[in-house]
Amino acid sequence: xxxxxxxxxxxxxxxxxxxxxxxxxxxxxxxxxxxxxxxxxxxxxxxxxxxxxxxxxxxxxxxxxxxxxxxxxxxxxxxxxxxxxxxxxxxxxxxxxxxxxxxxxxxxxxxxxxxxxxxxxxxxxxxxxxxxxxxxxxxxxxxxxxxxxxxxxxxxxxxxxxxxxxxxxxxxxxxxxxxxxxxxxxxxxxxxxxxxxxxxxxxxxxxxxxxxxxxxxxxxxxxxxxxxxxxxxxxxxxxxxxxxxxx
Amino acid sequence: xxxxxxxxxxxxxxxxxxxxxxxxxxxxxxxxxxxxxxxxxxxxxxxxxxxxxxxxxxxxxxxxxxxxxxxxxxxxxxxxxxxxxxxxxxxxxxxxxxxxxxxxxxxxxx
Numbered sequence: 001x002x003x004x005x006x007x008x009x010x011x012x013x014x015x016x017x018x019x020x021x022x023x024x025x026x027x028x029x030x031x032x033x034x035x036x037x038x039x040x041x042x043x044x045x046x047x048x049x050x051x052x053x054x055x056x057x058x059x060x061x062x063x064x065x066x067x068x069x070x071x072x073x074x075x076x077x078x079x080x081x082x083x084x085x086x087x088x089x090x091x092x093x094x095x096x097x098x099x100x101x102x103x104x105x106x107x108x109x110x111x112x113x114x115x116x117x118x119x120x121x122x123x124x125x126x127x128x129x130x131x132x133x134x135x136x137x138x139x140x141x142x143x144x145x146x147x148x149x150x151x152x153x154x155x156x157x158x159x160x161x162x163x164x165x166x167x168x169x170x171x172x173x174x175x176x177x178x179x180x181x182x183x184x185x186x187x188x189x190x191x192x193x194x195x196x197x198x199x200x201x202x203x204x205x206x207x208x209x210x211x212x213x214x215x216x217x218x219x220x221x222x223x224x225x226x227x228x229x230x231x232x233x234x235x236x237x238x239x240x241x242x243x244x245x246x247x
Numbered sequence: 248x249x250x251x252x253x254x255x256x257x258x259x260x261x262x263x264x265x266x267x268x269x270x271x272x273x274x275x276x277x278x279x280x281x282x283x284x285x286x287x288x289x290x291x292x293x294x295x296x297x298x299x300x301x302x303x304x305x306x307x308x309x310x311x312x313x314x315x316x317x318x319x320x321x322x323x324x325x326x327x328x329x330x331x332x333x334x335x336x337x338x339x340x341x342x343x344x345x346x347x348x349x350x351x352x353x354x355x356x357x
Binding site: 031044056 | 278291317
């Protein structure tokens with residue numbers, strides 16, 4: 001190969017073109033030069049410019065940080081968050097479905113620590129954030145009555161928080177523990193029993209004069225039941241927040 | 248400024264696609280064909296980045312073939328997507344060309 005093509009091979013390698021593709025391309029260019037009879041520099045232009053044209057800038061950008069979307073139930077949350085944090089995963093936000101949107105820097109990732117707190121609303125979250133800020137904690141998302149905070153591992157571990165060989169993420173993305181499974185199971189059983197019972201009762205009463213009234217009653221019952229559960233959750237979160245603030 | 252070079256810049260990808268409609272070809276042969284058609288000499292420094300981009304976009308597929316003597320070549324073939332793009336963009340170019348001709352004709356250029 002000519003000096004020109006050797007130089008081009010080096011530039012292509014720097015730009016991350018894999019060896020096989022590069023070899024095929026360089027062979028093709030060598031064949032082209034032989035056939036055209038022109039000097040490579042004249043045919044293809046300056047090496048740097050030609051390499052840049054062949055592999056445009058967007059293909060040579062810094063690699064994007066790894067992104068992981070995962071979830072854990074409220075009981076498993078704190079332990080799993082800190083486990084992922086120890087592997088360098090930083091939670092950027094919590095999405096609408098309660099999943100953690102995490103990123104890990106491609107170069108020099110460091111560990112992260114997390115807290116999960118019960119918090120009934122925006123005002124409480126803001127107060128909590130102010131209270132935790134001196135310890136290096138910052139909010140990283142919330143879902144329902146759960147608020148999440150993170151801090152870089154360097155706050156407690158200093159330079160040792162940097163991970164030299166971060167492990168590859170495991171395949172599991174949803175962490176449901178025994179307590180979470182029981183809680184979800186109980187809710188499902190209550191919903192199925194109540195729903196089936198209501199439907200059976202309505203089917204029985206469908207032919208009677210009270211049919212429409214019973215439908216309306218069921219609808220009101222559903223709304224009332226949902227509000228009651230939401231109210232109880234909110235009240236429990238408020239109580240927990242008040243207790244937390246006292247400590 | 249060389250006007251022909253800037254005209255060619257906007258339409259070279261279509262010309263390359265069009266030159267592959269009759270079958271596979273390789274870089275130098277494509278350049279020669281376009282030269283023979285009166286479009287002037289297209290240097291490798293211009294042609295290969297275009298071929299590369301079209302390959303990345305899935306408009307052409309390339310296959311490397313080694314030869315007994317000398318360096319191997321990459322043969323390019325038009326993909327279905329490439330045919331679709333050629334038909335759509337070729338039509339757009341023809342309409343553009345008609346508009347340019349029409350305005351030039353009003354200016355007395357025929």
